[in-house]
Amino acid sequence: MVTRRFVTGNSVLLALVVATALGFDFTNGFHDTGNAMATSIATGALPPRIAVAVSSVLNLLGAFLSFSVAATIASGLVQTHLVTLTVVFAGLAGGILWNLGTWYLGLPSSSSHALIGGVVGATLAGAGGHAVQWHGLTSKVVLPALLSPVIAGLVAVVGTFLVYRITRGVPEELRGRGFRLGQIGSASMVSLAHGTNDAQKTMGVITLALIANGSLGAHAKAPVWVIVSCALAISLGTYAGGWRVIRTLGKGLVEIEAPQGMAAESASAAVILLSSTFGYSLSTTHVATGSILGSGVGRTGAAVRWSVAARMAIAWVLTLPAAGLVGAGSYASAHAIGGTAGTSTVFVVLVACLAGLYLASRRTPVTATNVNSQWSGPPAMARTVPAGATP
Amino acid sequence: MNSWINLDALWKIVVIGLLAGAGLPALFAVGLRALAPATRTADPKAGAVPAPDVPAPELRGKVIAGICFVAVLAAMAWGVYSIVHSG
Numbered sequence: 001m002v003t004r005r006f007v008t009g010n011s012v013l014l015a016l017v018v019a020t021a022l023g024f025d026f027t028n029g030f031h032d033t034g035n036a037m038a039t040s041i042a043t044g045a046l047p048p049r050i051a052v053a054v055s056s057v058l059n060l061l062g063a064f065l066s067f068s069v070a071a072t073i074a075s076g077l078v079q080t081h082l083v084t085l086t087v088v089f090a091g092l093a094g095g096i097l098w099n100l101g102t103w104y105l106g107l108p109s110s111s112s113h114a115l116i117g118g119v120v121g122a123t124l125a126g127a128g129g130h131a132v133q134w135h136g137l138t139s140k141v142v143l144p145a146l147l148s149p150v151i152a153g154l155v156a157v158v159g160t161f162l163v164y165r166i167t168r169g170v171p172e173e174l175r176g177r178g179f180r181l182g183q184i185g186s187a188s189m190v191s192l193a194h195g196t197n198d199a200q201k202t203m204g205v206i207t208l209a210l211i212a213n214g215s216l217g218a219h220a221k222a223p224v225w226v227i228v229s230c231a232l233a234i235s236l237g238t239y240a241g242g243w244r245v246i247r248t249l250g251k252g253l254v255e256i257e258a259p260q261g262m263a264a265e266s267a268s269a270a271v272i273l274l275s276s277t278f279g280y281s282l283s284t285t286h287v288a289t290g291s292i293l294g295s296g297v298g299r300t301g302a303a304v305r306w307s308v309a310a311r312m313a314i315a316w317v318l319t320l321p322a323a324g325l326v327g328a329g330s331y332a333s334a335h336a337i338g339g340t341a342g343t344s345t346v347f348v349v350l351v352a353c354l355a356g357l358y359l360a361s362r363r364t365p366v367t368a369t370n371v372n373s374q375w376s377g378p379p380a381m382a383r384t385v386p387a388g389a390t391p
Numbered sequence: 392m393n394s395w396i397n398l399d400a401l402w403k404i405v406v407i408g409l410l411a412g413a414g415l416p417a418l419f420a421v422g423l424r425a426l427a428p429a430t431r432t433a434d435p436k437a438g439a440v441p442a443p444d445v446p447a448p449e450l451r452g453k454v455i456a457g458i459c460f461v462a463v464l465a466a467m468a469w470g471v472y473s474i475v476h477s478g
Contacts, residue, residue, distance in 0.1 A: 139397075162416065174426065182416065182463075189470055269470065270411040274408050280400040280404060
């Protein structure tokens with residue numbers, strides 16, 4: 001067992017953990033671009049490249065707006081004093097691999113769940129079942145995950161119904177133009193809230209690693225370099241644009257019109273902001289997906305592809321255990337080889353897996369040019385996504 | 392208050408979420424409707440071809456729309472404020 005005393009001051013290991021954490025933050029950004037911008041891209045409210053740029057800047061701003069959550073993501077879920085650098089590293093490995101795998105399949109899935117699953121899995125492997133706070137895990141993670149899409153969906157159904165009812169008879173041109181403007185505003189709020197919530201999770205993880213390493217005191221706050229690097233990583237990730245996920249959210253789930261888009265993003269923004277105000281941790285992805293589904297249900301005559309929704313639901317159920325398995329496996333492998341060499345080996349394997357997924361994604365590329373093409377199935381399943389075709 | 396579900400937070404999120412998340416887009420919609428020329432809403436299916444020169448919205452409509460949009464913007468500003476001061 002790698003004890004805390006053993007790893008204290010191990011700068012190579014610490015560097016690996018920080019690099020992996022920033023890598024996770026990047027995947028978090030690009031996996032979640034769609035939560036804010038998919039509907040605006042789908043309705044043409046913003047050109048794809050502009051949309052991701054706006055979201056990226058707002059994520060960067062959002063990351064500096066508040067630091068209330070930056071303590072640690074793991075508190076209340078695992079016994080934090082049993083968390084070692086190797087556990088943090090293995091947990092991040094699980095989170096990143098799940099994020100990239102679901103991105104390859106074009107499935108929106110919660111980055112926070114991936115991270116929590118990875119850390120819990122690694123903790124189980126490293127310290128055993130007693131180190132996991134199962135009650136906290138159920139009440140803070142599992143139940144909110146079941147409730148959040150329902151709440152956001154309900155708000156979006158009501159909002160969509162109301163906006164269509166109220167604007168009945170308003171000339172199509174005026175209505176489309178007005179709601180596209182409204183969409184930009186509401187999507188910007190979601191981006192800002194995302195930067196605040198999600199960048200802080202990685203700040204918390206790196207701070208946790210620094211504490212585990214003895215570089216910081218037990219109750220220290222995130223140092224400035226951690227805040228700045230996390231904000232930049234999530235912002236760059238957002239700008240890279242997870243086009244595969246954006247496509248599924250904007251085109252795959254529901255054929256979205258501007259009024260639906262505005263209703264969906266307003267519901268997401270309201271529910272995300274309220275939940276952080278009242279201390280209820282919801283996943284941005286679950287909220288955004290629930291809202292988009294709700295906007296499909298709320299408009300009479302809108303087609304909702306329930307098969308796509310079912311695929312997402314399966315991915316959500318699998319997120320915690322799958323990321324947990326990778327986290328546990330990474331920990332076990334690193335521990336079996338031992339020391340810095342073990343962690344470095346797992347790091348190399350992880351990078352190889354990520355490179356493989358990236359190369360596989362090039363066979364059915366989704367980019368800013370074909371993100372809005374006619375839906376013919378999820379990216380990895382469709383033979384080819386028609387390149388450059390206009391919707 | 393239940394140890395598994397934070398019911399207190401939950402009902403607040405649902406109620407205020409409906410007010411803000413569904414109410415604000417509805418308010419925005421009211422504003423848009425006020426901007427729309429009144430003649431077009433009367434009988435859209437009666438075969439009356441839309442007048443080529445669409446009349447500008449009346450002053451009353453513009454004022455109502457302005458109030459609605461300002462209220463929506465104010466709510467967004469409050470949202471940003473709540474992010475900055477959360478916790």
